[in-house]
Amino acid sequence: MKKFAVALGLALCVLVAVLVGRTWRLTGSSTAPAAAVKADLNASLLAGRLAKALQIQTIAHEPPEPNELIPFQALHELMRSSFPRTFSALKTEVIAGGSLLMTWQGSDPSLPPVLLLSHQDVVPVSPGTEGDWLHPAFSGVIDQGFIWGRGTLDDKSGVFGLLEAVEHLLLQGVKPRRSVILAFGHDEEVGGSGAKAMATLLADRGTRAEYILDEGGMVGEGIISGIARPAALVGVTEKGVVSIELTAQDPGGHSSMPPRTTNIGRLARAITRLEANQEPLRIGSTLAESLQALAPAMGFGRRLAVANLWLFSPVISKMLATSDSTRAGMHTTLAPTIFQAGIKNNVLPGIAKAVVNLRLIPGDSIAKAMQRVEAAIDDPEVKIRTLAHGREPAPESDPKAGSFIALSDTIQQVFPDAIVAPFSTVAATDAAHYAAISPNVYRFLPVRWGAEDQKRFHGTNERISVEGYADAVRFYIQLISNTAG
Numbered sequence: 001m002k003k004f005a006v007a008l009g010l011a012l013c014v015l016v017a018v019l020v021g022r023t024w025r026l027t028g029s030s031t032a033p034a035a036a037v038k039a040d041l042n043a044s045l046l047a048g049r050l051a052k053a054l055q056i057q058t059i060a061h062e063p064p065e066p067n068e069l070i071p072f073q074a075l076h077e078l079m080r081s082s083f084p085r086t087f088s089a090l091k092t093e094v095i096a097g098g099s100l101l102m103t104w105q106g107s108d109p110s111l112p113p114v115l116l117l118s119h120q121d122v123v124p125v126s127p128g129t130e131g132d133w134l135h136p137a138f139s140g141v142i143d144q145g146f147i148w149g150r151g152t153l154d155d156k157s158g159v160f161g162l163l164e165a166v167e168h169l170l171l172q173g174v175k176p177r178r179s180v181i182l183a184f185g186h187d188e189e190v191g192g193s194g195a196k197a198m199a200t201l202l203a204d205r206g207t208r209a210e211y212i213l214d215e216g217g218m219v220g221e222g223i224i225s226g227i228a229r230p231a232a233l234v235g236v237t238e239k240g241v242v243s244i245e246l247t248a249q250d251p252g253g254h255s256s257m258p259p260r261t262t263n264i265g266r267l268a269r270a271i272t273r274l275e276a277n278q279e280p281l282r283i284g285s286t287l288a289e290s291l292q293a294l295a296p297a298m299g300f301g302r303r304l305a306v307a308n309l310w311l312f313s314p315v316i317s318k319m320l321a322t323s324d325s326t327r328a329g330m331h332t333t334l335a336p337t338i339f340q341a342g343i344k345n346n347v348l349p350g351i352a353k354a355v356v357n358l359r360l361i362p363g364d365s366i367a368k369a370m371q372r373v374e375a376a377i378d379d380p381e382v383k384i385r386t387l388a389h390g391r392e393p394a395p396e397s398d399p400k401a402g403s404f405i406a407l408s409d410t411i412q413q414v415f416p417d418a419i420v421a422p423f424s425t426v427a428a429t430d431a432a433h434y435a436a437i438s439p440n441v442y443r444f445l446p447v448r449w450g451a452e453d454q455k456r457f458h459g460t461n462e463r464i465s466v467e468g469y470a471d472a473v474r475f476y477i478q479l480i481s482n483t484a485g
């Protein structure tokens with residue numbers, strides 16, 4: 001008995017030593033990146049130029065409306081007049097009617113170019129919410145230190161921010177060693193045919209980019225519980241997406257003599273079965289890297305758990321599952337988004353249809369998800385088909401690659417209080433179309449945001465602070481200086 005107690009005591013000591021030792025290794029390095037290049041920027045001039053872009057209603061519709069491209073031509077005119085040096089120094093090509101591909105030739109053609117993406121289109125204002133805006137969605141008003149309007153965050157600040165940076169560098173007489181390619185899509189919000197066309201053109205020309213940067217993560221303040229420091233999340237992959245349509249069909253008839261199972265009942269049962277058979281939650285490799293990168297900003301208890309996922313991953317996944325946004329990062333989600341049947345209270349509808357939107361976690365695939373859906377519904381009377389515009393999950397870029405480290409250093413130079421971490425973006429971006437151009441695809445918009453800003457994306461009162469926008473421009477200047485020379 002005594003021997004056993006000693007052995008147990010020893011084993012416990014070893015366990016504690018292992019746990020604490022691993023935690024120690026996650027305390028973070030103290031090496032600070034080089035000081036930022038001083039960029040003298042006039043924040044109110046920058047804001048004024050962005051505000052004008054917000055007034056042009058470059059809305060992407062699905063399917064495209066007649067004359068859809070006219071606002072984009074107006075936006076291009078505004079770009080030309082706002083950034084004359086850029087448009088005279090860079091080769092500009094209009095692709096697929098509204099997308100812009102701009103090449104700033106570097107002095108050393110042996111170096112792979114950097115490819116910087118943003119999109120010019122915006123989503124419409126949801127009908128009935130126009131009056132909820134503090135300033136009309138397309139007025140581009142600057143008030144209370146903010147620039148207000150649809151597109152401030154998603155994603156005209158990226159388009160104009162990049163153009164401001166290039167214009168600034170040209171004014172300074174900078175000539176990059178590495179070519180810088182800007183690619184501004186015009187229909188990201190409805191599938192990104194412009195991005196697809198630009199990616200195909202670049203691939204046909206044999207372009208291999210050092211890295212690609214698109215929108216995605218941001219500098220989040222107070223968005224992750226237990227992390228007091230701002231977290232700069234850089235998307236190194238993104239979830240795939242597919243919508244499936246479920247149909248139940250029979251002759252229908254009078255509601256006074258219903259069959260045992262109606263079309264509505266059958267379809268409702270199919271949806272219930274799907275919701276009851278969700279993918280199990282797990283901490284995948286990107287999420288583990290994300291947690292480990294954030295660990296230095298956590299308290300000792302959490303850090304110990306994150307450093308020892310081999311032991312504590314059930315506890316951590318339970319914690320992450322309490323919020324919808326973090327739970328979405330742990331499995332393929334499914335969401336019923338459309339349910340249609342019936343026209344009259346005493347008529348059995350002959351057909352009932354539903355659409356379920358799936359977001360596929362990296363490692364999953366549309367084919368595997370379809371197999372699971374069929375198995376879960378387990379009813380040959382429910383017809384299942386995939387709708388157009390499905391997308392497989394993007395490949396995962398290596399967060400230890402040199403270009404990720406350069407990006408991370410740039411973030412620290414401009415946002416010195418932030419901690420940088422890779423993560424998987426839940427929403428789809430244009431970047432997914434460029435996977436063949438580079439293995440290093442990152443998704444990050446250099447703007448700070450807080451938890452209450454979440455609802456502004458595609459929502460009401462979208463805005464960016466005047467100072468925050470100047471920081472975004474500063475970031476792009478710094479990034480081009482750091483990585484294109």
Ligand SMILES: [Zn+2]
Pocket residue numbers: 119154155188215
């Ligand atoms: Zn966007």
